[in-house]
Amino acid sequence: MALHSFHLTANWPGLRNDVxxxxxxxxxxxxxIPPEMDGPGIGTNPDEMLLGAAATCYIITLAAMLERSNIEKECLTMTSEGIVDITKGIITYKKIIHRPHLVLCSEKDLGVASKLVQKAESSCMISRALKGNVEIELEANLEVN
Incomplete structure (x- = not known):
């Protein structure tokens, strides 16, 4: 087993609504804290960072799977949405929706690519870490140029 560590340094000089x-x-x-949660909205926040981690993990995993399967793509883009529930002061990250848009070079790759779009979500390290806590949904758009 090989372990790898990632490191982060955080500095919080003030109170709740500081930066x-x-x-x-x-x-x-x-x-x-984001403005939607009565914060100053400067820089990023944990909600955006969780969404960013899930989105980048998914799209990189999908690109790697396409490459290993020798599927040529014209482009791969994606938008993602994080849905947070704020009820009675309790904040819960409910769902992430990934909307990948994959344009393939050949019609023959459509079936395999469609399977890989689904498989990438369950293969992504961040998706596996969130499983059982945050629902992850896919709304994929595949086409052939």
Whole structure:
């Protein structure tokens, strides 16, 4: 078994509605509570970061699966939506919806690519970490150019 560690340094100099920072090897940004939760909305926030982790993991996993299957694509883009429930002051991350748009070069790859679009979600490390806590839904759009 090989283990790898990722490291993050956080600094929060003030109280609830102040602004902090996070730094990793490749990410340096301000953080605060989003305006939807009565915060200042400066930089990013945990909700966006969870959505970003799930989205980047999914699209990279899908691209790797397409490559291993020798499926040529013209483009792969995606939008993702994170749905958070705020009820009586309790905040719950309910669902993530990924909407990948895959344009293939050949009609012959459509069947396999369609299966890989589904398989990438269950193969992604972040999706597996969220399983049982946050529902992940796919609304895929596949086409051939």
């Amino acid at each position: 902090g920072t996070i730094n990793t090897a490749n990410l340096h940004t301000k953080i605060s």
